Amino acid sequence: MKECLEVRDSLSAYIDDELAWDEREAIESHLAECPACSAELESLRRTVQVCGQLEEVEVPTEVRAAIMASVRGKSLARKRRFFPVMTAVAAVLVVAIGIGVGVGLGVNPLAPFQGKDARLAGREGPDVFPSVAPAPPPISMGVPSDPQFTTAAEATKDQTRVAGIQPYETVLRMIIKRADVLIEVPRGTLQEMERRAVSFVEAAGGFVQRSSTWEEDTGRKVAGITARVPEDAFTHVLNQFDGLGKQKYRNVDSEDVTERYIDLQAHVRNREAQEARLREIMQQAKNVSEIMQVENELQRIRADIDASRGRLRYYESAAAMSTITLTLREEGTPGVTPPPTGFWWDIYQAFLGSVKALAMFVARLAPYLVLLALGGLAFMAGRRRQ
């Protein structure tokens, strides 16, 4: 006969019928003679039975939707989740080094943004930020899979093209061009020159967005025009403007928004896939509270899609139509053009000064920010480790 203690160690396995036949027999013969162990067996049985009574809870519908939305945005590659961290670190480093080098060389990183400053000094600040950004990284990362993609047979085919989005090479570069021009015209010809400037713009297929005229304290008349011209006519119109008089100032800058544009496109597609998915869920919703939940989520996503689409359209129109700000000014009597003074001018100078100071402050801080960012990322990674 077995000892009670030994029997009790096996009662659980006995209940589950996980014992060899000889063990089972030994236990049964002990139980027949030991009421304490029998009671023990009963209470254990009851425990197991009570556990079995716990019902399964229902899975909230949004769980699967969230899984699938996330999975569609992922490729099957390993260690993918490491990339965003490394990219972020690299980006911070590049920016920090860039600013650091700029400061080290005595170059004012704000030069390109200080048009007025440059005009006064009679120079154009060296271009620290090249107007065309370095080529963005390949966009395969984080691009959503095609939501319409249905059958297994299609799977391989679908993988070969970059899912759901144009291959990078075929996306036109999105460059937003802007020019700021100041031209002096002979006294008395201002109106005529303004009319001609407008006709240049219209001949090029553009339009005048805003125009204004005013008179300076010295009695000199000035006209300002903001014109939008098709991107390919940009240089042509600028040259035509030069013919109107003596060019005093000209600043051209361009901003490459290709990368932002592509990212935004991907974002919109992602969101739309999510939206479609939620609509499917909506069909299956069982009660009002589920419907409300899905409805809320849908609304949020819809708002985001609308906003993003709006920005896409802005990029498209800004890239298609370049902006030229033309200022026409009558020639002043030689030597009469005084340096600008006055209360507002002082305020403007003070403001510029503070912007510069702020930039220098950030630049000096940059190396520590990098360290902080690295530390923070490491901390987050540690916390989210699984």
Added chain:
Amino acid sequence: MQEEALIASCRTGNTKAFERLVTLYEKKVFNLAFRMTGSLEDARDITQDAFIKVYTSLRDFRGDSAFSTWLFRIVSNMCLDELRRRRRRTFMSIDEPIQQSDGEIPRQLADPLADPEQAVERRDLKRAVHEAILNLSEDHRLIIVLRDLQGFTYEEIASMLDCSLGTVKSRLNRARMALRKALQDKELFATGDVKTGERGVGR
């Protein structure tokens, strides 16, 4: 089996196939996480993270164990991680006052017994069992949930927990004893199910 075809299809990037796998297993995964953490919120997060992890690491799945075993091993580990993280979080302070700029204020905690409705529910057997399971040690909780709630076999559990059959047997035995004791302490078994209790144990 059809499941193998699904998995193979998932590996080619077929998200529809993966969705079917999710549909097959989400309930069990979610319930395991719920019983382990006691929180629907955490169960939701764990279920999502687990399936996403499964999807991204499907290539590492060599098929030398059943897919379900592999899946539930991942989920089990995530649950244990979550509990560990939680312990780290809450171990900091209950009695320690909250520091504020103008001095400190005592920490106030909600009294779970304060809600009369909840107090009534406490007597509900299922709720009591649920709570008793949550009060078990993590190892005991996991093995009870896997075996007595989810009905996995000893072999499957051994493979999930990466331990021997003998360990499963003895651990499950101890876990059930602990759970029974917790239920007895709550006097849930006072209805004549157990008359003898500890009397007569040959120690």
